Amino acid sequence: MSVKIDIEREDTDILILGSGGAGLFAALHAQQTAPAGTRITLAVKGLVGKCGCTRMVQGGYNVALGGGDTVERHFMDTIQGGKWLPNQDMAWRLSEQAVIRIHELENEIGCFFDRNPDGSLHQKAFAGQTADRTVHKGDLTGIEIISRLMEHVLARPIRRLQEHRAIGLVPTRDGASLAGVLFIDMRTGGFRFIRAKCVMMGTGGGPTMYKYHTPSGDKTMDGLAMALRVGLPLRDMEMVQFHPTGLLAGDHTRMTGTVLEEGLRGAGGQLLNARGERFMFDYDQRGERATRDVVSRGIYAEMRKMNDPSQIGMFISMAHLGPENVRRKFAGMVRRCADSGFDLAAGKVEVVPTAHYFMGGVVVDPDTRTAMEGLYVAGEDAGGAHGSNRLGGNGVANSTVFGGVAGDVMGMDIRGMGGLRDPDEQVLAAEIERAIRPLSRRPGHIQELRHKLQEAMWEDVGVMRTGAGLQRGQKRIAEIHAELMETGVDPSNLAFNLTWHDWLNMASLTEISDVIAKAGELRENSRGAHFREDFPEPGAMESSYFTVARQQGEDLVLAREEVQFTIVRPGETILPAGEPETLVAAQ
Amino acid sequence: MLTLGLYMAQRLSAMALAPLVLGHLAVMVYAIQGGLSTAEILGRTQGSIWWFLFYGSFVVAVSIHAAIGLRVIVHEVTRLRGPWLEIFTYGTGIVLLFMGARAVSAVTML
Amino acid sequence: MLKPHRHHPLWLAYMLHRLSGLALALFLPVHFHVLSMAITRPESLDHFLSLAANPMVKLMEFGLVFLLAVHFFGGLRLLVLEFLPWSPGQKSLAAASVAGAFLISGTFLLRAV
Amino acid sequence: MTGMLEVSVWRGSGEEGAYESYQVPARENQTVLDVVSWIQQSVDPSLTYRYACRVGMCGSCAMMVNGQPRWTCRTHVKRVLERGGLRVGPLRNLPVIKDLAADMDPFFDKWVKAGGVHPPSRTRYQPIQPVRPDDPGRVEANKAIECINCSVCYAACDTVTGNPDYLGPAALQRAWTLFNDAKVQDRQAILDGVSGAGGCHNCHSQGSCTRFCPNELDPLSAIAGLKRASARSFLKQRRQEC
Numbered sequence A: 001m002s003v004k005i006d007i008e009r010e011d012t013d014i015l016i017l018g019s020g021g022a023g024l025f026a027a028l029h030a031q032q033t034a035p036a037g038t039r040i041t042l043a044v045k046g047l048v049g050k051c052g053c054t055r056m057v058q059g060g061y062n063v064a065l066g067g068g069d070t071v072e073r074h075f076m077d078t079i080q081g082g083k084w085l086p087n088q089d090m091a092w093r094l095s096e097q098a099v100i101r102i103h104e105l106e107n108e109i110g111c112f113f114d115r116n117p118d119g120s121l122h123q124k125a126f127a128g129q130t131a132d133r134t135v136h137k138g139d140l141t142g143i144e145i146i147s148r149l150m151e152h153v154l155a156r157p158i159r160r161l162q163e164h165r166a167i168g169l170v171p172t173r174d175g176a177s178l179a180g181v182l183f184i185d186m187r188t189g190g191f192r193f194i195r196a197k198c199v200m201m202g203t204g205g206g207p208t209m210y211k212y213h214t215p216s217g218d219k220t221m222d223g224l225a226m227a228l229r230v231g232l233p234l235r236d237m238e239m240v241q242f243h244p245t246g247l248l249a250g251d252h253t254r255m256t257g258t259v260l261e262e263g264l265r266g267a268g269g270q271l272l273n274a275r276g277e278r279f280m281f282d283y284d285q286r287g288e289r290a291t292r293d294v295v296s297r298g299i300y301a302e303m304r305k306m307n308d309p310s311q312i313g314m315f316i317s318m319a320h321l322g323p324e325n326v327r328r329k330f331a332g333m334v335r336r337c338a339d340s341g342f343d344l345a346a347g348k349v350e351v352v353p354t355a356h357y358f359m360g361g362v363v364v365d366p367d368t369r370t371a372m373e374g375l376y377v378a379g380e381d382a383g384g385a386h387g388s389n390r391l392g393g394n395g396v397a398n399s400t401v402f403g404g405v406a407g408d409v410m411g412m413d414i415r416g417m418g419g420l421r422d423p424d425e426q427v428l429a430a431e432i433e434r435a436i437r438p439l440s441r442r443p444g445h446i447q448e449l450r451h452k453l454q455e456a457m458w459e460d461v462g463v464m465r466t467g468a469g470l471q472r473g474q475k476r477i478a479e480i481h482a483e484l485m486e487t488g489v490d491p492s493n494l495a496f497n498l499t500w501h502d503w504l505n506m507a508s509l510t511e512i513s514d515v516i517a518k519a520g521e522l523r524e525n526s527r528g529a530h531f532r533e534d535f536p537e538p539g540a541m542e543s544s545y546f547t548v549a550r551q552q553g554e555d556l557v558l559a560r561e562e563v564q565f566t567i568v569r570p571g572e573t574i575l576p577a578g579e580p581e582t583l584v585a586a587q
Numbered sequence B: 001m002l003t004l005g006l007y008m009a010q011r012l013s014a015m016a017l018a019p020l021v022l023g024h025l026a027v028m029v030y031a032i033q034g035g036l037s038t039a040e041i042l043g044r045t046q047g048s049i050w051w052f053l054f055y056g057s058f059v060v061a062v063s064i065h066a067a068i069g070l071r072v073i074v075h076e077v078t079r080l081r082g083p084w085l086e087i088f089t090y091g092t093g094i095v096l097l098f099m100g101a102r103a104v105s106a107v108t109m110l
Numbered sequence C: 001m002l003k004p005h006r007h008h009p010l011w012l013a014y015m016l017h018r019l020s021g022l023a024l025a026l027f028l029p030v031h032f033h034v035l036s037m038a039i040t041r042p043e044s045l046d047h048f049l050s051l052a053a054n055p056m057v058k059l060m061e062f063g064l065v066f067l068l069a070v071h072f073f074g075g076l077r078l079l080v081l082e083f084l085p086w087s088p089g090q091k092s093l094a095a096a097s098v099a100g101a102f103l104i105s106g107t108f109l110l111r112a113v
Numbered sequence D: 001m002t003g004m005l006e007v008s009v010w011r012g013s014g015e016e017g018a019y020e021s022y023q024v025p026a027r028e029n030q031t032v033l034d035v036v037s038w039i040q041q042s043v044d045p046s047l048t049y050r051y052a053c054r055v056g057m058c059g060s061c062a063m064m065v066n067g068q069p070r071w072t073c074r075t076h077v078k079r080v081l082e083r084g085g086l087r088v089g090p091l092r093n094l095p096v097i098k099d100l101a102a103d104m105d106p107f108f109d110k111w112v113k114a115g116g117v118h119p120p121s122r123t124r125y126q127p128i129q130p131v132r133p134d135d136p137g138r139v140e141a142n143k144a145i146e147c148i149n150c151s152v153c154y155a156a157c158d159t160v161t162g163n164p165d166y167l168g169p170a171a172l173q174r175a176w177t178l179f180n181d182a183k184v185q186d187r188q189a190i191l192d193g194v195s196g197a198g199g200c201h202n203c204h205s206q207g208s209c210t211r212f213c214p215n216e217l218d219p220l221s222a223i224a225g226l227k228r229a230s231a232r233s234f235l236k237q238r239r240q241e242c
C-alpha cells in the first residue's frame, strides 16, 4: 500500500468539536471562564459557523419570558412533549437557562429578534406549546444566531481548525479519561492528533441515513459513532424525529428532503393525495394542524395506501389561500421552491416526511459531563433533554444553553486538572487503521451504498416500525456495512478527497443506524417519535424507561433504564393550581 | 486606495468642478459661435480678475481631483502602493497645478 | 471580451466613467500646455487654433467634449448616489447620464459646425 | 429535459489548473450543485467542492457558473445553461484550495476587520432593549439581516480584484447594519473602522454586488450609506475644529 502515515501532534487546553450553537457558545464561554492564557481550539468539519444545522433553524428559539409564561410551563411542555422520557434535570436546566441565553444573544452577542410594535420581543407558539414562547427572526432565525456568534468567535484569539474532521476520541491507557482527538485535516488529507485537557463534542448528530433528511450534508453521526467506539453509553437512540413536509424532487437532487416550513400547515395549507383529496382528517381530528409525528405518520400511511411507485409523495397545496397572499406571507419558501422549479403559491408541491432531528445521544449530566473524564457533550449529540420528542424551538435552545454550560464547566474544571494526558497509542493506531482501510481496497461506488442504507432505514427503521421490519433493517445494515468495509477509495490524492470522506461518513452512519434499529426493537411501545405498529400503545407513563446502548468489546449491549422523575411525576404538574392548561388562543 | 480624507478631497473638488466645467463649456460654445479669434478671446480674458479666479479655481480643483482619480486607477491596475503611490499622487497633482497655473497666467494676465 | 459578471448597466457606467476620467486627465496637461503657449509663442497658438477648422480636429473636439459630458454626468450620478438619501432608480440614473452626455456634446457639435 | 449536459469544471490546486470536460445526464430538477455532485459521485471521485445546507442558508457552495458568481445549491441548471453547457469554476477573488473549493478566510478576516462584530451594549443580566420595529434605523438594519456571508458579492466586485485591501461589499454592508442598529452605542467607532485604506471610500459603485447577491440584498446602497455618514461626520468634525 502506498499510503504513508504521518501524524502531526499538537496540544491545546480546551478543544471544541463543531461550530453549531453548541460549539460556538462553548468556545465563547470557555474563553470567558477559563484562566487567562488557556489555549482554546475550535475544530470543525466545514467552515466556522457555515456548517451544521443551527444555521438552518427557521422557526425559532423557545424561551419563557413572562407575559404569563414561566420556566415551569416551558419545563412542563418539554416533559409532556417528550412523553415523560426526558431527563428532568436537563429539561429544567434547558428551560431555566434559555432565559439567560436569549438575553446574552440579544445584549452581548448582538442578535436581533423580531419585536412587537411596542418594542418588546415577539413570541409565537409552535405545536405542542401552551404559551407563545418562540422567539425568532423572521423565518431565518438560525442565520441571525450563527452569524452573530461566528463573528465573536472569529474576532477572538481562538485557534481555528477548519475542515478538520474528528475521527476518533482517544482515551488514556486506563480508558478512564480522554487524552485527545484524532483528526483528518481534510485540506491536506493528513492526520492530526490534538491532546487537550477538556474536549467538548458538539458535532450535532444528524439523521442523514434516511432517504429523506433535512440536516446539512456535513452531519453524519460522527460524534455518536466516536462516542460509541470509546464505550460511552448512548440513550434514546430509537428516537428520530421526522418533519412531515420535506420536498420531494427525485433521487438525483440534493434538494430532496429539505424542509417546507411548518407554518405552511399552520396557515391553512392542505395536504392532498394523488387523487387530490385531503386525507389528514382520516388520521387525526386536528387535520393538517396535528403535531409533527402525527402528520408524518398520516402522510406515510397514506403513501403506503396509495402504493404507486410512480407517485411517491403527497402534495401540499396553498393556492386556496390566494397565490398573492401566499407569495407575500411565505416569500422565502416560495422563492426556494421556485428555484427548484416548483410553484408553491399557485400550484402544489410534492412532499414526504423527512428525517429532521435526532433526540438520542450521549448520556450526560446537566453539566454536560460524560462518564469519561475530560469529555463533555452538548447540543444534538447529547441525549436526554428532549426524551422521545423534541418540541419545535427547543433544539436551538438546547444547543446554545448546553454549549454555554459546557464552556463554563470546562473553564472551571480545567483549573483543577493536572497536565495533558497521554493517549493510548493502540487506540490511536486502531483509529488510523480504521480510517485508511478503504485506501487499500478496490475503489467502488460509495454513493450506491448510501442509497441502499437510506432505503433500508426509510423502509424498515422509519416513520412506522415493526419488530420484523427492525430485524430486517438490522440485517440490511449489516450487509451494507460489510460491503462498505470491502469498498475502497482511490488513494492517489488524499487532499480534500470528498470520496474518502463519503466513505467515512458511511462508516459512522452504518454504525449508528444499527444502534437505532436495535434500540427501536428494544422499545416495545410507541412514544413520541417512535411508533411501533405491533405495539401502538405508549405504555404506562409511571414505569417509563429509556434505552441505553453501549459497545462492549465486539458487542453492542442494550438495556432499558427507568426514568427518574426527579422533579415531577406523570399525571402531576409543577404549575400552580388553577393555572390554565394553555395560554395560546385557539386558532 | 482611498482614505476618508482623500475621498472628501476628491468629492469636494468634483462638486467644485461641476459648475466650473459648465461655465467653461458655455464659454467655448459662445466663443465658437461668435467665431472669435484667439486675440479676441485673450482680449477679454487678459487682465480680468474674474477670469483669473474662475480658471484659477478650476485648475486647483482639477489638479486635486485628477491626481486622486489617477492614484486610484494606478493602484488598482498596477498594485502600486506605499510611498511610491503617495509620490505619484502628489507628483501628479503638483505637475497639473504647475502647468495649469502657467496656462491660467497666460490666458488671464497681461 | 467583457467578462460575464460585468454584463450590467452599473458596471458599464463605472467603466465609462473611469475611461472618460482617465482620458480627460491625460488630455489636461496637453490642453494646459497649448494654452500657456499663448504668451510664450502666440503665433503657434494661432496656428494651432486655426487647425480647429479641420473636420478631423472637429471630431476630436467633439470626442473631448463628449468625454467631459460623460464624466460630468457620471460624476453627478455618483455624487447623487453617495450624498443624497438614496433611491433605487440607479439604472435609470446611469442611463440618464449617458443621454445627457449625448445631448450636451451633440449641441456642442451642432453649434460648432 | 433529457440528454446530456456538457460541463467543464476547474480542476487544480492553488494557482495551477485547467478546465476539464464532463458529460452529465440532464434532469428535470437539477441544480448546479447536483451536477457537480454527480461528477464526484459517479465519474471522478477526486473532485473537490464545498456545500453544507443545500438550501441557501449557509453560503458554502458559491462558485463561478459561466463566469458569474452564484450559490450553486439554489441555481437551477435550466436558468444558467448556455448552449447546452456549463462552465463551473471556483469563486473569484479568493485563493483556491482545490478544484472548486476556495479559501474563504480572507473574506472573513475582512469581515472582522471592518468591525463586523457587535459591540456588547448590555450584559446578559439586564433586560433586553426595547426596539420598535418601525424605527427607521431598525428598518435600515433589517435590510441586510439575511446575509449568509456567501462571498458571491465579494467575487463579483472588481474593486476587490484590483485593491487587495478593500474590505468588500459584504463586510461593509455588515458595518452599515451595525451603524443603524439601535443597540450600538458608539457609531463613530464604526465609521472609523471603515474609513481606512481599504474602507468604504474605495467602492466605485460598480453595483455587481447588488446585481449578484442571491438574497437580493443591496450592499451598493449600504456602502453609499456609509460614505454619506462618514462624509457628514468628517464635515462636522472640521466645523468643530474651526
Ligand SMILES: Cc1cc2nc3c(=O)[nH]c(=O)nc-3n(C[C@H](O)[C@H](O)[C@H](O)COP(=O)(O)OP(=O)(O)OC[C@H]3O[C@@H](n4cnc5c(N)ncnc54)[C@H](O)[C@@H]3O)c2cc1C
Binding pocket: A017, A018, A019, A020, A021, A022, A023, A043, A044, A045, A046, A049, A051, A052, A053, A054, A055, A056, A057, A058, A059, A060, A061, A062, A164, A165, A166, A167, A202, A203, A204, A205, A214, A215, A216, A218, A219, A220, A222, A223, A259, A356, A357, A378, A379, A380, A381, A392, A393, A394, A395, A396, A397, A399
Ligand atoms: C432545517 C432545520 C430547521 C430547524 N429548525 C429549528 C427551529 O426552528 N428551532 C429549533 O429549536 N431547532 C431547529 N432545528 C434543530 C436545530 O438546528 C438543532 O437542534 C441545533 O442547531 C443543533 O445544534 P448543534 O450545535 O448541536 O449542532 P449543529 O449546529 O448541527 O453543528 C454541528 C457542528 O459539528 C460539525 N461536525 C460534524 N461532524 C464533525 C466531525 N466529525 N468533526 C468536526 N466537526 C464535526 C458540523 O460541521 C457542525 O459545525 C432545525 C434543524 C434543521 C435541520
Ligand code: HEM
Binding pocket: B011, B014, B015, B017, B018, B021, B062, B065, B066, B068, B069, B070, B072, B073, C017, C018, C019, C020, C021, C022, C024, C025, C026, C028, C068, C071, C072, C073, C074, C075, C076, C078, C079, D203, D204, D205
Ligand atoms: C475635467 C476634469 C476632470 C478630470 C480630468 C477628471 C478625472 C477623473 C479621474 C481620472 C477619475 C478617476 C476615475 C476612477 O476612479 O475610476 C475621476 C473620478 C471621479 N470624478 Fe472626475 N474628472 C474631471 C471632472 C469631474 C467632474 C466635473 C465631476 C463631477 C461632476 C467629476 C466627478 C468624479 C467622481 C465622483 C469620481 C469618482 C469615481 C469613482 O470613485 O469611481 N469629475 N475623475
Ligand code: SF4
Binding pocket: D059, D146, D147, D148, D149, D150, D151, D152, D153, D154, D169, D170, D173, D212, D213, D214, D215, D216, D217, D219
Ligand atoms: S451580501 Fe449577498 S452576496 Fe454578499 S455575502 Fe451577503 S448574501 Fe452573499
Ligand code: F3S
Binding pocket: D156, D157, D158, D159, D160, D168, D169, D202, D203, D204, D205, D206, D207, D208, D209, D210, D219, D220, D223
Ligand atoms: S461591486 Fe464593488 S465597487 Fe462597490 S458597489 Fe459593489 S462593492
Ligand code: FES
Binding pocket: D051, D052, D053, D054, D055, D056, D057, D058, D059, D060, D061, D062, D071, D072, D073, D074
Ligand atoms: S449549500 Fe448552503 S448555501 Fe448552498
